[in-house]
Amino acid sequence: DQQVKQNSPSLSVQEGRISILNCDYTNSMFDYFLWYKKYPAEGPTFLISISSIKDKNEDGRFTVFLNKSAKHLSLHIVPSQPGDSAVYFCAASKAAGNKLTFGGGTRVLVKP
Amino acid sequence: ETGVTQSPTHLIKTRGQQVTLRCSSQSGHNTVSWYQQALGQGPQFIFQYYREEENGRGNFPPRFSGLQFPNYSSELNVNALELDDSALYLCASSPASGTSGRDEQFFGPGTRLTVL
Numbered sequence: 001d002q003q004v005k006q007n008s009p010s011l012s013v014q015e016g017r018i019s020i021l022n023c024d025y026t027n028s029m030f031d032y033f034l035w036y037k038k039y040p041a042e043g044p045t046f047l048i049s050i051s052s053i054k055d056k057n058e059d060g061r062f063t064v065f066l067n068k069s070a071k072h073l074s075l076h077i078v079p080s081q082p083g084d085s086a087v088y089f090c091a092a093s094k095a096a097g098n099k100l101t102f103g104g105g106t107r108v109l110v111k112p
Numbered sequence: 113e114t115g116v117t118q119s120p121t122h123l124i125k126t127r128g129q130q131v132t133l134r135c136s137s138q139s140g141h142n143t144v145s146w147y148q149q150a151l152g153q154g155p156q157f158i159f160q161y162y163r164e165e166e167n168g169r170g171n172f173p174p175r176f177s178g179l180q181f182p183n184y185s186s187e188l189n190v191n192a193l194e195l196d197d198s199a200l201y202l203c204a205s206s207p208a209s210g211t212s213g214r215d216e217q218f219f220g221p222g223t224r225l226t227v228l
Contacts, residue, residue: 004154034216043116043202043219044155089154099145099168100204100217102154 003027004092006103014111019077021106023090026071030092034100035064035075038087047088048075080110114139116205116220124226125193133188133223135203142207143167144186145217146178149200161186190225198227 005024013019021035031052036044050057050064050073057064063076077084087107091100117136125131137144143162147155157170161180175191184205190197204217 006154036219041221043204043221046216046218049216091154099157099160099170100147100155101157102147104152104154 002104003030004090004101004103006088006090006106008106009104010107010109012109012111013080015082016079019075019080019084019108019110021075021077021088021090021108023073023075023103024071025073025092027092027094027101028071029094030101031095032093032098033064033066033073034091034093035062036089036091036102037084038089038105044089077108080108082110082112084108085110116203116218118201118203118220118223120223121221122224122226124228126228127193127195129193129227130189130191131193131225133190133201133203133225135186135188135205135220137184137186137203137205138218140207141205141218142184143205144180144184145204145206146186146188147202147204148172149202149222151199155202158188193227195227198225200224 034049035047038044048059048062066073087105089102089105091102119134145160146158149155158172159169160167164180177189180186200222202222204219206217
């Protein structure tokens with residue numbers, strides 16, 4: 001029972017363009033959502049989060065959008081840079097600080 | 113500010129053996145969570161420790177056990193290793209919920225366990 005899904009296993013984008021990563025969830029009890037980036041041989045690095053009381057959160061080049069009625073969130077990276085090439089995981093929790101349920105990840109390749 | 117550290121980096125064991133993985137939490141964090149990441153998948157929650165007590169457990173058998181020490185460092189123990197236990201084991205620390213306004217978990221680099 002996969003409660004958090006990232007349906008696109010990979011994404012290729014040109015440097016300077018927008019990267020859009022999508023994530024769907026099924027558990028309506030989730031109220032806190034996060035995006036992590038992971039390079040090989042490193043642990044996941046926190047990028048940005050959003051609580052269920054908001055529908056948008058922005059931090060520099062990264063913006064997360066939450067559509068609670070559709071149980072869908074997305075991460076926009078603008079502009080994409082070669083250093084953004086990594087695996088991106090979305091995660092959800094029922095309470096801040098509680099256990100995280102992760103999606104399967106999306107591998108992003110930003111081409112120079 | 114020291115980040116989350118884990119040891120060892122890599123480990124090779126044989127089926128049936130026991131293993132102990134270690135984690136030092138980030139300074140100021142009193143909550144530690146452990147995750148298992150199989151190849152090509154997202155991390156899966158094993159359990160969480162808060163102030164030396166287990167504070168939630170995922171769908172893992174009892175042969176996965178843990179400890180948290182007074183300095184908030186933690187151990188993950190796995191008994192009777194199986195081939196499917198081969199994975200990257202990640203430790204994450206966080207401040208007590210609600211204390212800092214930031215509730216994301218900070219991950220260590222992981223321990224790669226191979227069971228032969």
